[in-house]
Amino acid sequence: xxxxxxxxxxxxxxxxxxxxxxxxxxxxxxxxxxxxxxxxxxxxxxxxxxxxxxxxxxxxxxxxxxxxxxxxxxxxxxxxxxxxxxxxxxxxxxxxxxxxxxxxxxxxxxxxxxxx
Amino acid sequence: xxxxxxxxxxxxxxxxxxxxxxxxxxxxxxxxxxxxxxxxxxxxxxxxxxxxxxxxxxxxxxxxxxxxxxxxxxxxxxxxxxxxxxxxxxxxxxxxxxxxxxxxxxxxxxxxxx
Numbered sequence: 001x002x003x004x005x006x007x008x009x010x011x012x013x014x015x016x017x018x019x020x021x022x023x024x025x026x027x028x029x030x031x032x033x034x035x036x037x038x039x040x041x042x043x044x045x046x047x048x049x050x051x052x053x054x055x056x057x058x059x060x061x062x063x064x065x066x067x068x069x070x071x072x073x074x075x076x077x078x079x080x081x082x083x084x085x086x087x088x089x090x091x092x093x094x095x096x097x098x099x100x101x102x103x104x105x106x107x108x109x110x111x112x113x114x115x116x
Numbered sequence: 117x118x119x120x121x122x123x124x125x126x127x128x129x130x131x132x133x134x135x136x137x138x139x140x141x142x143x144x145x146x147x148x149x150x151x152x153x154x155x156x157x158x159x160x161x162x163x164x165x166x167x168x169x170x171x172x173x174x175x176x177x178x179x180x181x182x183x184x185x186x187x188x189x190x191x192x193x194x195x196x197x198x199x200x201x202x203x204x205x206x207x208x209x210x211x212x213x214x215x216x217x218x219x220x221x222x223x224x225x226x227x228x229x230x
Contacts, residue, residue, distance in 0.1 A: 009156065034218065043120070043206055043221030044159075090158065104219075106158035 002027045004093045006107035014115045019078040021110045023091035026072060033074045034092040035065055038109075044090060050074065061085070086114045118142050122207050122222035129197040129229045137192040137225050139207030147210045148190040149174075149219070150182065152203040159206065165190055197229045 007022040025031060032051045036044040048059025055067040061084075065076045074091060091107040123138045141148065146167045151159040161174030165184040179201060181193040190209075194201060204226050208219040 036219075041223070043208075043223045044219070045221070046218040049218055104161070106160075108156055108158045 002031065002093050002103075002105050004091050004105050004107040006089075006091050006110050008110050009108070010111045010113065012113040012115060013081050015083055016080050019076070019081045019085065019112065021076040021089050021091075021112065023074045023076065023107060024072055025074060025091070025093045027093060032094045033065075033067060034094070035059065035063070035074075035076050036090045036092060038088040038090065040087070047076070047089075081112075081114050083114050083116065086112055088112070120207055120209055120220050120222035122205075122225050124225060125223070126226045127228070129194075129227065131197060131199065131229060133197050134193070134195050135197070135227075137194075137205055137207075137227075139190045139192070139222060140188050141190075141207075141209040141220070142188065143209060143211075143220065144187060145209035145211050145220070146187065147217070148184065149208045149210075150180070150190070150192045151206045151208065152176065153206060153224075154203050162192065162205075194227075199229050201227065202229045203227060 004025045034049045035047040037047050038044045047063050048057045050057050050067045058064045063078045065074055067074050088109045088111050090109050092104055094104045120141045149164040150162040153159050160176045162180050163174055163182040165171045168184050168187050171182050171184050184190050204224050206224050207222045210217040210219050
């Protein structure tokens, strides 16, 4: 069985400082991992995904994440936060071989607050 | 492209009423999904479809029904609304490339049952 844990329900940073959103997962197979962002009153939008290629994955809007198998982590980072980054972020794991999104497990989300 | 379109955006129902949440996508995706999002709980899969005429239950299907008569449309039906169905509902779609395929989401329907 697979699971995903987002270690912080809320993260607050000042504009211009680094962002770190933490995600740990468990999986019996080689997983695919995703980060999605949800702005208020909007649907989720894909930020980036890991699918067993390069362990450092670059996404949109300056975000990146590093897959660390030994630590079962997939933390999301950004060097400098912008006010427009304020949103809910979801870490998602999929391990179903050959399967679709019926095999996805969503984390509970991290609310990112950007202080001016 | 419009992507995934959900209607309505908001709805208030009385207990026992019924309604259909509409979802349409214009990307010719085979996979479509319905999720519900409750505060602090992430997203839970209600139903999904791998193509026209094929549907299957997800993690929380009780109280809901779906149909998939065309590739584009995937409506979600609530027959006897209950307060526990108060939630935000998201429709999503993906192409047929397995576990690495990302989801494309609509903007959601906020439903309140009183």
